[in-house]
Amino acid sequence: MSSSVPxxxxxxxxxxxxxxxxxxxxxxxxxxxxxxxxxxxxxxKLALSMIDLTTLEGQDTENKVRQLCYKARxxxxxxDGLPTVAAVCVYPSxxxxxxxxxxxxxxxxxSVATAFPSGQAPMPxxxxxxxxxxxxxxxxxxxxxxxxxxHQGEYNYVYDEIAAVKAACGEARLKVILETGELGxxxxxxxxxxxxxxxxxxxxxxxxxxxxxxxxxxxxxxxxEAIRDFYFxxxxxxxxxxxxxxxxxxxALHYLVMLKETLGNAWMNNHWFRxxxxxxxxxxLMQLVKQQTGRYQSSDYFSKD
Amino acid sequence: xxxxxxxxxLALEFSQGWSYAPAPESTDHVQLQERYSLFIDGKFVxxxxxxxxxxxxxxxxxxxxxxxxxxxxxxxxxxxxxRKAYDEVWSKMPASERGKYIxxxxxxxxxxxxxxxxxxxxxxxxxxxESRDVDIPLAANHFFYYAGWADKLSYxxxxxxxxxxxxxxxxxPWNFPLLMAAWKLAPALATGNTVVLKPAETTPLTALKLAExxxxxxxxxxxxxxxxxxxxxxAALVSHPDVDKIAFxxxxxxxxxxxxxxxxxxxxxxxxxxxKAANIIFEDAPLDQAVEGIVNGIYFNQGHVCCxxxxxxxxxxxxxxxxxxxxxxxxxxxxxxxxxxxTDVGAINSAGQLKTIRDYIALGKSEGxxxxxxxxxxxxxxxxxxxxxFTGVSQSHRIAQEEIFGPVLSIQTFRTVSExxxxxxxxxxGLSAGIWTDKGSKIFNLGQQMRAGxxxxxxxxxxxxxxxxGGYKESGFGREGGLQGLAPYLQFD
Numbered sequence: 001m002s003s004s005v006p007x008x009x010x011x012x013x014x015x016x017x018x019x020x021x022x023x024x025x026x027x028x029x030x031x032x033x034x035x036x037x038x039x040x041x042x043x044x045k046l047a048l049s050m051i052d053l054t055t056l057e058g059q060d061t062e063n064k065v066r067q068l069c070y071k072a073r074x075x076x077x078x079x080d081g082l083p084t085v086a087a088v089c090v091y092p093s094x095x096x097x098x099x100x101x102x103x104x105x106x107x108x109x110x111s112v113a114t115a116f117p118s119g120q121a122p123m124p125x126x127x128x129x130x131x132x133x134x135x136x137x138x139x140x141x142x143x144x145x146x147x148x149x150x151h152q153g154e155y156n157y158v159y160d161e162i163a164a165v166k167a168a169c170g171e172a173r174l175k176v177i178l179e180t181g182e183l184g185x186x187x188x189x190x191x192x193x194x195x196x197x198x199x200x201x202x203x204x205x206x207x208x209x210x211x212x213x214x215x216x217x218x219x220x221x222x223x224x225e226a227i228r229d230f231y232f233x234x235x236x237x238x239x240x241x242x243x244x245x246x247x248x249x250x251x252a253l254h255y256l257v258m259l260k261e262t263l264g265n266a267w268m269n270n271h272w273f274r275x276x277x278x279x280x281x282x283x284x285l286m287q288l289v290k291q292q293t294g295r296y297q298s299s300d301y302f303s304k305d
Numbered sequence: 306x307x308x309x310x311x312x313x314x315l316a317l318e319f320s321q322g323w324s325y326a327p328a329p330e331s332t333d334h335v336q337l338q339e340r341y342s343l344f345i346d347g348k349f350v351x352x353x354x355x356x357x358x359x360x361x362x363x364x365x366x367x368x369x370x371x372x373x374x375x376x377x378x379x380x381x382x383x384x385x386x387x388r389k390a391y392d393e394v395w396s397k398m399p400a401s402e403r404g405k406y407i408x409x410x411x412x413x414x415x416x417x418x419x420x421x422x423x424x425x426x427x428x429x430x431x432x433x434x435e436s437r438d439v440d441i442p443l444a445a446n447h448f449f450y451y452a453g454w455a456d457k458l459s460y461x462x463x464x465x466x467x468x469x470x471x472x473x474x475x476x477x478p479w480n481f482p483l484l485m486a487a488w489k490l491a492p493a494l495a496t497g498n499t500v501v502l503k504p505a506e507t508t509p510l511t512a513l514k515l516a517e518x519x520x521x522x523x524x525x526x527x528x529x530x531x532x533x534x535x536x537x538x539x540a541a542l543v544s545h546p547d548v549d550k551i552a553f554x555x556x557x558x559x560x561x562x563x564x565x566x567x568x569x570x571x572x573x574x575x576x577x578x579x580x581k582a583a584n585i586i587f588e589d590a591p592l593d594q595a596v597e598g599i600v601n602g603i604y605f606n607q608g609h610v611c612c613x614x615x616x617x618x619x620x621x622x623x624x625x626x627x628x629x630x631x632x633x634x635x636x637x638x639x640x641x642x643x644x645x646x647x648t649d650v651g652a653i654n655s656a657g658q659l660k661t662i663r664d665y666i667a668l669g670k671s672e673g674x675x676x677x678x679x680x681x682x683x684x685x686x687x688x689x690x691x692x693x694x695f696t697g698v699s700q701s702h703r704i705a706q707e708e709i710f711g712p713v714l715s716i717q718t719f720r721t722v723s724e725x726x727x728x729x730x731x732x733x734x735g736l737s738a739g740i741w742t743d744k745g746s747k748i749f750n751l752g753q754q755m756r757a758g759x760x761x762x763x764x765x766x767x768x769x770x771x772x773x774x775g776g777y778k779e780s781g782f783g784r785e786g787g788l789q790g791l792a793p794y795l796q797f798d
Contacts, residue, residue, distance in 0.1 A: 019591035019763050022593075235311075261637045
């Protein structure tokens with residue numbers, strides 16, 4: 001398939017238009033889906049398996065990361081048959097610790113890079129940041145785009161930067177954070193998505209989690225639709241990661257509904273979809289236990305690492 | 306970039322994997338009688354004919370209840386009750402008092418919204434998502450909106466001394482049973498008229514529940530009378546000499562009969578009839594949202610919508626993409642039990658309507674248009690039709706000319722603005738139109754040139770009590786909704 005794809009880069013000034021009112025209506029419609037019983041349990045387990053368990057703070061320490069990695073492997077041992085999360089996401093300086101702590105669990109180590117979260121650093125610094133994370137053992141790199149350059153209309157710069165980081169990633173999968181909360185319109189979200197995908201992103205991701213609003217359903221829908229169009233234009237699948245602001249099980253199920261009805265079953269796994277979240281896992285666990293026992297337990301029955 | 310041909314080897318897969326468990330809305334709280342009589346002069350009374358007919362749940366083919374068939378005598382009794390109430394009570398009551406009754410009806414509908422929604426879906430086959438989120442809230446909103454006008458009519462029509470007409474005979478269709486009752490009753494009552502209303506024979510139950518609600522509201526007896534029955538009952542109402550005003554929503558065929566019947570009388574008439582609306586997608590449109598608009602335009606309420614966007618015009622440069630997106634979207638529409646909260650498309654309203662739709666689908670195939678339907682499974686019992694579309698359609702196809710009133714879309718392509726204006730207006734109907742473009746100037750240009758009563762831009766099938774609704778040409782005359790919707794129920798100096 002890919003041999004027949006010419007390597008033309010489209011004119012990013014001409015990306016498709018987006019109608020915000022229509023997007024919001026469609027996103028609201030997914031929220032009216034009623035997910036009960038076995039569908040709910042299956043959805044909640046799927047959501048758990050898609051989580052990138054994240055700690056991205058100045059105060060992060062090696063021990064904090066080890067604790068988080070144990071949680072990643074043992075979400076709630078009192079409940080049989082739970083999946084693990086998909087990945088643990090940390091700063092580059094802690095990748096080695098996470099890699100050791102996760103061992104052969106199959107859980108991936110993701111690392112933010114490229115002067116996360118602002119991206120305000122010279123290109124060589126960003127590339128060094130990326131190479132360091134990969135050399136330390138990161139399986140996945142979460143980069144940020146240069147939003148300032150994007151707003152200046154320098155789409156080629158943004159494209160080239162993503163392509164350079166992708167090259168620096170080597171085997172690691174690249175997630176490109178658009179920081180949609182700083183892009184202003186859904187038209188810009190669509191445009192940034194296309195730039196990222198054409199430049200080689202394996203995933204596109206909404207947010208750093210440091211800016212509000214972070215992930216929303218309308219923004220995610222626009223990105224999913226961009227992924228769908230890109231798939232039909234090139235034959236290539238790209239993953240999606242909404243991040244920040246999804247802390248409860250019910251909205252997580254609504255995201256899965258949106259994913260299923262927009263991209264279909266091929267994307268319904270943690271190879272192609274992730275939740276960037278630190279608090280989501282415990283709410284999902286609480287709902288799962290409630291489905292099993294019929295009772296809600298206090299949050300003190302679920303470990304906080 | 307892949308060529309169109311190469312893209313066809315790619316497909317999204319929607320049928321496997323995670324699926325939603327059934328989520329049926331509970332019917333425990335619904336109170337239905339086995340048999341309903343006529344609501345005349347504030348009481349339920351047996352029909353003089355002693356005849357009753359069944360009303361059927363189109364999703365199960367089970368009889369839900371029996372409903373009285375009003376004959377000429379019953380209609381006469383209802384009109385007399387309405388006249389008496391008009392002369393003695395309603396026309397003499399201060400307008401602000403009238404308004405209070407209408408506000409009360411609106412609030413009662415809100416309070417009983419859930420029951421109304423479930424009954425509407427049981428009796429008519431529409432998905433509970435629509436009856437719950439569209440029909441019932443909008444019906445309440447119409448009463449709220451017109452209640453506010455009751456004591457402000459002289460401001461709506463300054464220096465024209467607006468006065469009520471008298472007794473209004475109102476005949477409503479089966480596609481939005483309670484909502485159409487609200488469209489008719491609310492402005493009539495607000496302007497000081499009394500009413501005899503006939504609901505459609507396949508969907509009488511919410512109107513009869515509304516009769517119970519009106520009785521409970523304390524509205525003076527005879528102000529609203531509800532008589533059930535089929536065509537003959539409607540004809541008796543239309544031809545009754547003491548009816549001052551006829552309001553009808555339904556087919557163009559029956560609309561023409563009504564106009565013949567009232568010719569030479571003093572009766573005022575408004576008719577809201579069929580449609581074959583053009584929904585126009587330009588290449589600069591937000592395509593994913595436009596696809597959603599196409600779906601809302603033609604598959605909303607199984608296509609049983611007079612303003613349905615049944616003729617889709619797509620600019621040739623994006624036609625391939627739009628049709629591909631539309632077909633994918635059809636795969637994700639959930640067709641089935643109207644009471645399931647996840648159902649997108651419910652049951653066809655009646656066996657008769659299903660036959661009409663099937664005949665048109667067969668016709669479209671024999672005319673050579675390319676047929677596509679959603680691959681969904683259908684329930685065994687009940688009346689069902691998969692969401693369907695035809696491509697390769699031209700203006701000369703009958704499926705592009707005649708109102709099908711079902712989930713059947715015909716798709717044509719166009720090249721230029723002037724071409725699509727010509728084609729969109731080239732129909733005996735003119736109820737509504739949709740325009741999809743990112744360019745405001747194009748919207749204003751086309752909006753002015755569409756010979757259609759309602760033109761939506763970058764959306765479709767949006768309704769609001771403050772906005773007038775009505776047709777050009779064979780789609781009827783007179784406006785319902787908004788300030789304009791008051792005028793047909795008033796006489797002026």
